[in-house]
Amino acid sequence: xxxxxxxxxxLLAVVWAEQAVAxxxxxxxxxxxxxxxxxxxxxxxQQKLMNKYDINFYKLDVALxxxxxxxxxxxIIQARTKTAPLDTFAFELHQNLTIDSIIINGAKRTFxxxxxMTYVRFLxxxxxxxxxxxTVFYKGTPPTAGSAAIGEGxxxxxxxxxxNRVTWSLSQPFSAYExxxxxxxxxxxxxxxxxxxxxxxxxxxxxxGILKQTTTLPSGKKRYEWKSRYPIDYYLxxxxxxxxxxxxxxxxxxxxxxxxxIVNYIYNNPGTLPQFQAEINNTAPMLVKFSELYGLYxxxxxxYGHSMAPLSGGMEHQTMTTQGFFExxxxxxxxxxxxxxxxxxxGSWRDIWLNEGxxxxxxxxxxxxxxxxxxxxxxxxxxxxxxxxxxxSVHVPAADSMNVNRxxxxxxxxxxxxxxxxxxxxxxxxxxxxxxALRTYQQLFKDGTAKTEDFKQVMENASGKNxxxxxxxxxxxxxxxxxDLVWNQTGKYLLINSIQNSSVGGITPLFETDVEFKLxxxxxxxxxxxxxxxxxxxFSLKVGGTVSSIEIDxxxxxxxxxxxxxxxxxxxxxxxxxxxxPKITLYPxxxxxxxxxxxxxxxxxxxxxYDAAGRCVKNVKASGFDSKIKVSDLADGFYLxxxxxxxxxxxxxxxxx
Numbered sequence: 001x002x003x004x005x006x007x008x009x010x011l012l013a014v015v016w017a018e019q020a021v022a023x024x025x026x027x028x029x030x031x032x033x034x035x036x037x038x039x040x041x042x043x044x045x046q047q048k049l050m051n052k053y054d055i056n057f058y059k060l061d062v063a064l065x066x067x068x069x070x071x072x073x074x075x076i077i078q079a080r081t082k083t084a085p086l087d088t089f090a091f092e093l094h095q096n097l098t099i100d101s102i103i104i105n106g107a108k109r110t111f112x113x114x115x116x117m118t119y120v121r122f123l124x125x126x127x128x129x130x131x132x133x134x135t136v137f138y139k140g141t142p143p144t145a146g147s148a149a150i151g152e153g154x155x156x157x158x159x160x161x162x163x164n165r166v167t168w169s170l171s172q173p174f175s176a177y178e179x180x181x182x183x184x185x186x187x188x189x190x191x192x193x194x195x196x197x198x199x200x201x202x203x204x205x206x207x208x209g210i211l212k213q214t215t216t217l218p219s220g221k222k223r224y225e226w227k228s229r230y231p232i233d234y235y236l237x238x239x240x241x242x243x244x245x246x247x248x249x250x251x252x253x254x255x256x257x258x259x260x261x262i263v264n265y266i267y268n269n270p271g272t273l274p275q276f277q278a279e280i281n282n283t284a285p286m287l288v289k290f291s292e293l294y295g296l297y298x299x300x301x302x303x304y305g306h307s308m309a310p311l312s313g314g315m316e317h318q319t320m321t322t323q324g325f326f327e328x329x330x331x332x333x334x335x336x337x338x339x340x341x342x343x344x345x346x347g348s349w350r351d352i353w354l355n356e357g358x359x360x361x362x363x364x365x366x367x368x369x370x371x372x373x374x375x376x377x378x379x380x381x382x383x384x385x386x387x388x389x390x391x392x393s394v395h396v397p398a399a400d401s402m403n404v405n406r407x408x409x410x411x412x413x414x415x416x417x418x419x420x421x422x423x424x425x426x427x428x429x430x431x432x433x434x435x436x437a438l439r440t441y442q443q444l445f446k447d448g449t450a451k452t453e454d455f456k457q458v459m460e461n462a463s464g465k466n467x468x469x470x471x472x473x474x475x476x477x478x479x480x481x482x483x484d485l486v487w488n489q490t491g492k493y494l495l496i497n498s499i500q501n502s503s504v505g506g507i508t509p510l511f512e513t514d515v516e517f518k519l520x521x522x523x524x525x526x527x528x529x530x531x532x533x534x535x536x537x538x539f540s541l542k543v544g545g546t547v548s549s550i551e552i553d554x555x556x557x558x559x560x561x562x563x564x565x566x567x568x569x570x571x572x573x574x575x576x577x578x579x580x581x582p583k584i585t586l587y588p589x590x591x592x593x594x595x596x597x598x599x600x601x602x603x604x605x606x607x608x609x610y611d612a613a614g615r616c617v618k619n620v621k622a623s624g625f626d627s628k629i630k631v632s633d634l635a636d637g638f639y640l641x642x643x644x645x646x647x648x649x650x651x652x653x654x655x656x657x
Contacts, residue, residue: 153178206307253291336362357417437462479504
């Protein structure tokens with residue numbers, strides 16, 4: 001989705017504007033605010049009608065110029081009825097566009113129109129599982145109400161920086177129908193698409209897939225014939241028309257049978273390419289790195305590329321992003337969408353973070369690998385955005401599922417979505433496993449759609465962990481934790497009392513999370529990790545040297561506010577535990593028969609169980625790093641497990657039931 005360029009952050013643009021980058025200088029973006037709230041056109045009943053058939057193919061054969069949004073031509077929709085006969089073929093097309101005629105399966109059909117919906121009734125009904133081949137002849141000027149998330153389905157404007165006029169489409173989330181007949185249902189991707197555009201000979205046209213042919217017509221105009229053979233969602237079909245120069249580079253990711261062309265349509269202006277060439281060239285190493293981490297570029301048989309248009313960011317049109325300017329993290333964001341958003345598309349707008357959170361986090365990934373000195377600032381800015389307000393979940397609530405402003409919330413969908421992925425990476429504590437799981441996700445859902453629970457299942461399968469608490473608190477829940485620390489060093493032990501407070505305690509009262517503490521010591525700083533599963537926890541660890549101060553989460557892994565950190569000489573009681581490896585795991589918990597102990601990180605010598613009265617009711621010799629003890633002989637209730645050796649003791653509550 002379009003990202004707006006601002007100082008230090010990329011935010012969702014609910015406006016359209018160009019990042020006014022004059023030759024050799026940057027100026028403030030020119031902004032036009034959208035006054036209205038855009039919602040989906042189709043009602044639930046209308047979507048049910050459209051869901052009685054599956055889209056197979058779109059072909060658009062239209063005339064466009066760079067100076068106007070007027071469009072005329074025809075759209076072919078090839079579809080197939082489902083398991084029931086189809087008595088009504090329904091599709092969306094904005095009422096500003098006139099339909100001259102509709103031909104279905106070779107016969108001209110009568111039709112009715114109502115508020116952007118078009119209906120063709122069949123008598124008798126089309127049989128189940130039968131082809132439907134519709135050609136819709138239409139023309140008109142798309143709306144200019146400015147009520148979409150950004151701009152219109154079709155816009156035409158002059159670049160204030162470069163003086164070039166462009167006509168371009170931008171359909172997300174509900175504006176494809178403003179320029180072509182379509183079915184705006186995320187879960188029904190077309191198997192392929194062709195976009196043919198006839199225009200003046202001085203123009204070029206950028207679109208999806210491969211430019212199969214450019215035909216010069218008797219009129220002197222040219223027809224650009226683009227074709228893509230990959231499945232594609234309705235909002236990712238695109239056109240951009242302008243006087244362009246073509247600048248093509250190539251990427252060579254491992255596994256690609258041939259170099260992948262990166263085709264860039266740049267304003268036909270002597271200063272534009274020199275201004276952006278170095279940034280455009282960054283696309284190739286990004287594509288190589290993302291292919292390594294996420295799997296081979298999903299559209300490698302065709303291309304990647306950019307078409308310039310005067311907007312304040314970019315839109316991830318499949319295989320050819322529409323982009324207003326070129327800047328490292330913007331280019332990374334839109335490129336990453338080819339995996340997260342295009343190859344695997346969110347299954348509902350409630351799950352939009354699967355597109356935008358992943359693309360936003362890919363900005364950080366690109367910095368991490370290609371410009372590592374800038375990654376900390378990026379994460380600091382992202383955290384600052386998220387923590388600026390406590391409320392709101394990453395997963396869009398049902399009541400807001402058609403509210404564009406909420407769907408594309410920069411703070412929640414983009415920034416918190418990115419931060420959640422960073423925390424999930426921390427939770428898994430294994431980069432090889434984390435990125436392998438992302439590749440699995442791409443393979444399992446390629447050419448289709450996925451929802452949050454699908455992604456969760458993939459990550460659980462890869463990690464072997466129950467991630468329900470993580471997703472409940474960070475994706476479906478609200479707020480963030482603040483940690484207050486009281487600490488003291490007594491001899492060779494450091495005692496820490498960590499008290500967690502939730503910003504939205506009524507919704508997410510506790511954030512179960514690993515936390516890193518940086519210990520500033522006389523013999524050199526070190527970082528230790530603890531697992532906080534309760535609001536108030538005590539930790540003890542054996543340390544060398546003298547600790548002078550503690551810093552919470554020094555590497556910005558988790559979303560949190562630093563609370564008060566106090567050294568208190570009265571904190572002298574605690575159970576020694578080796579914090580270098582305190583991440584003990586007990587399962588199942590509650591348990592009825594046996595309790596398994598894992599993730600100790602040291603070899604224990606004893607395992608003890610204490611009841612609620614503090615009596616030791618079980619004392620067994622530990623068998624190794626991972627152990628199993630029988631609890632079926634215990635009465636139902638709550639117990640404290642103590643595992644340790646001469647230097648390390650870890651305690652953990654569990655329930656017998």
